[in-house]
Amino acid sequence: MDTVTTLLQLVLSGVLVGSVYGLTAMGFVVAYRNARVFNIAYGQFAVLGAFLAWTFLGSPQSPRLPLAVAVVLTLLAVVAFGLAVERLLFRRMIGRPLFASFVLSLGLLAFLHGVIMIAWGPSTKVLAAAVPTGPLALGDVVVSREFVWSFAIALAATIGFALFFRFTRLGLAMRAAYDNEVAARCLGASASLNSQITWVLSAVIAAVGGILMATVSGVSIGLSELVMVVLAVVLIGGMDSLAGCVLGGLILAVGTNLTGYYLSPLLPGIAGIFSMLLILGVLVIRPTGLLGSRPIERV
């Protein structure tokens, strides 16, 4: 392969993965914007979604339920999880300092980690393909079909998300509550509905992201490292910007691909901490991120 094709290959697969990163990061941003929770347990949300999907869908060798049924059941379970998390944990955190909800999410991280490992064990499970697999040739560049499908799903979800926040009454109410909570309440936006929708959306998006990643890498607790990716994405894009998520996801994934290919022979393992270095770089140069509007508040 010549250099141009290699570069094209790296960038294209980076864009495809980056779209999934961007989508996943949106769930984190929604919780941060509307519930004001810096949810460090977000990676566990994604793992839980992937394991639930595996439970209903099964592995390629022994599929369990038809795709449509499995999707509906997974969605219901994830929505129930989101509602439970909101009602039992984060509703108590309304009006409490950011530090309290952050530590709560740390506890939730450990708790979910333990529960998931007890329930499903440490081995990696192969998820029955929800989308077509196999290589797909676009000219000289070859990408895998599941990446293309993930890209399509992520794109559709991102657009749906943007439309929800721009045109629906509920979405507008949630944005209003982010700008000024008291004023939004006075205008009739329900605070508890806002909180519930926030956590359901966050849990569902985390699950979708986790499942899309799992179709490629398999289902295991290692998926929870997605939270590091998400942190990097939201910092690059801006903590409170949904468009920033898309941009941050693309930058991170393409950058990781390029450093992995060109720098790993020189510095083994550099691709693994590329996101960390990017975080430091962004914080030094532009702390609000590329598209963020206001700096996050004090703890």
Added chain:
Amino acid sequence: MRRRGRGRTDYARDLALVSSGQQWLALAVLALVLGLLPLLLAWTGNRSWLTFTNFTLITIIAVIGLNVTTGMAGLVSLGHSAFIMVGGYLAALLMLEAGWSFWAALPAATLMTGVVGLVVAAPAIRLKGFYVAIVTLAFFFIAQFILRSLDITGGIHGLIGIPSPVIGGLRIRTDQHWYYLLLVVGVLCVLASANLTRSRMGRAFLAIRENDVAAAGLGINVPLTRLRAFFVGSLFAGLAGGLWASYVSVIRLDQFTIWDSIWYLGMIVIGGGGKTAGAVVGVLFLRLIGQVLHVIGTSGWIPLSSNLAIYITHTVYGLAVILFVSFWPLGLMSVWQKIRVNYKRWPFGV
């Protein structure tokens, strides 16, 4: 009739760490128990309890440091186990490669870890909120990457044969010797931290935690104070790391995980943020839960694989943190304080 209330007649008495005869008595009893603890533990016939106690003392030293950074100054650090790791590696390298004695390497490693803390905190210190948490989290992975990549640190195999300290011809080797050494260092750390809360600097830490804008209005240099908080917290971490390296005599990357950082934060929250005694109580609380689970897991009463025991520990620790944040956000120390106040005011007041 018994006297009620505080009954303090001058400011010096109010400021004193130990302000009444009862407290002196309690302290004397505590000193006696701590002094005789190895004998008590030897009496149980199980050597692992003394090892557990020693690791608990090291953890206390480390968490006192995190209590300065996070509990007092309100800077959330997710990289505390990385600072301990750095301190341990520095002490080990100074002893093994440079041939320094323990007593020279330990303070040097402590100070160098403090400087590392300054460097790490510098990018985030002017920013508000979670940037410090994210930067320290990033530092954890970058530090592991660097220590894994360097030749001098032995890569993933780490360093072995780290020498133990010698005091006046006596080599500190047994768990019992280590216990007394760690106890002395631990008590000094508790005293240093308790005194810090009464100093100008300690009050500045509390002020920037409560409200940094108001603190700046009072003439406190907020970024500088944050840097100081990070420096002091990292000092304790470096000290704990140096002691750890020499006590275990082996240091490897996988001994320091991100989970440890999370537990340290949990200990502070459970104990009661900002109070030195709270940090100590929090460490004891979580460590004892862990030890009980460990004993149950290894005893064979309930058939548990070692993996399952670890997951159960995670679940229980997580649940403990969740419950404390939800229902007793000021930690165990506030519960104790409530009991004390009620006792002193009885039969008046609540």
